[in-house]
Amino acid sequence: MSDEPVSIAVTGAGGRMGREVISAAADRDAVAVAVAVNRTEVDPVAGVEVDPADRLGELLAADSPDVLVDFTGPESAVAYAEACAAAGVPMVTGTTGFDADQLTRLRAASESVPVLKASNFARGVAALRRAVREAVAALPGYDVELTETHHNAKRDAPSGTAKSILDDVESVREDLDERVHGREGDAPRDPGEIGVHARRAGDVTGEHEVLVAGNRETLELTHRAGDRGVFAEGALDAADWLAGRDPGWYAFGDVLDAGGD
Numbered sequence: 001m002s003d004e005p006v007s008i009a010v011t012g013a014g015g016r017m018g019r020e021v022i023s024a025a026a027d028r029d030a031v032a033v034a035v036a037v038n039r040t041e042v043d044p045v046a047g048v049e050v051d052p053a054d055r056l057g058e059l060l061a062a063d064s065p066d067v068l069v070d071f072t073g074p075e076s077a078v079a080y081a082e083a084c085a086a087a088g089v090p091m092v093t094g095t096t097g098f099d100a101d102q103l104t105r106l107r108a109a110s111e112s113v114p115v116l117k118a119s120n121f122a123r124g125v126a127a128l129r130r131a132v133r134e135a136v137a138a139l140p141g142y143d144v145e146l147t148e149t150h151h152n153a154k155r156d157a158p159s160g161t162a163k164s165i166l167d168d169v170e171s172v173r174e175d176l177d178e179r180v181h182g183r184e185g186d187a188p189r190d191p192g193e194i195g196v197h198a199r200r201a202g203d204v205t206g207e208h209e210v211l212v213a214g215n216r217e218t219l220e221l222t223h224r225a226g227d228r229g230v231f232a233e234g235a236l237d238a239a240d241w242l243a244g245r246d247p248g249w250y251a252f253g254d255v256l257d258a259g260g261d
């Protein structure tokens with residue numbers, strides 16, 4: 001193992017998460033920010049100069065960072081993944097809201113370089129997902145409803161984490177296969193429904209609650225992120241783990257299973 005810090009490129013450096021990643025990297029001796037780009041012009045972030053995003057390919061070729069860390073938007077994340085594939089740079093992305101075509105393009109990039117995608121880099125969410133799978137499997141016939149709450153500037157709904165949890169629920173309860181997004185009017189509940197509720201308000205960092213109810217009892221499993229540093233720390237752990245790996249498609253669970261090293 002080399003003692004050299006892992007050098008990272010940060011896309012969306014002027015965004016909420018990009019800023020958080022750069023700040024978290026500044027607190028780690030083992031990580032150095034080699035490249036930072038943003039689509040629109042921004043002032044330096046935590047002392048790091050931010051270049052225009054259209055220079056990314058050129059900067060990756062010149063600086064050869066060990067890993068790129070991306071929190072942007074789906075279309076840009078795919079373009080950045082293709083730039084990583086061309087430059088041979090591994091990519092960690094926390095971006096959410098990809099459609100099927102964008103996911104196919106992201107996976108195509110992982111044939112050339114390692115790509116690690118996670119809808120949520122909080123360790124508590126990984127634990128929540130395990131608990132949800134166990135609880136839902138243990139309570140056949142119970143109703144399941146999911147509520148997520150985020151700040152009022154979030155674009156995609158439901159959240160990427162909510163979609164991951166819905167996949168988890170469906171993987172252990174085949175009878176629950178109809179995602180119902182909110183209800184209105186005469187809307188009696190079908191047994192196969194999973195109700196999905198997306199709330200947007202104020203500056204809420206991110207909350208996910210799964211309600212499991214039946215047989216005169218209710219179980220609520222909730223995760224609340226206290227601040228975005230939680231996500232940034234997880235993304236840096238993932239970047240550290242991903243550097244030097246073989247091309248392929250990786251998840252945050254791979255990092256956690258390995259003990260985060």
Ligand SMILES: NC(=O)C1=CN([C@@H]2O[C@H](COP(=O)(O)OP(=O)(O)OC[C@H]3O[C@@H](n4cnc5c(N)ncnc54)[C@H](OP(=O)(O)O)[C@@H]3O)[C@@H](O)[C@H]2O)C=CC1
Pocket residue numbers: 011012013014015016017018038039040041053071072073074075076093094095096097118119120121122156160231
């Ligand atoms: N996996 C996880 O743990 C987490 C994931 N997220 C996800 O990360 C993403 C970013 O979130 P957040 O930081 O709050 O968002 P912001 O809107 O604060 O920042 C997004 C950044 O990406 C840039 N960007 C957005 N769209 C494009 C585009 N089409 N092309 C180029 N650049 C673009 C923006 O640049 P500009 O300012 O120039 O527009 C901005 O710098 C979202 O998908 C969110 O869901 C967020 C938190 C945790």
Ligand SMILES: O=C(O)C1=N[C@H](C(=O)O)C[C@H](O)C1
Pocket residue numbers: 096119120150154155158159160161162205206207
């Ligand atoms: O946009 C956000 O803020 C967040 N997005 C991720 C998601 O869509 O699940 C993760 C986290 O909840 C914050």
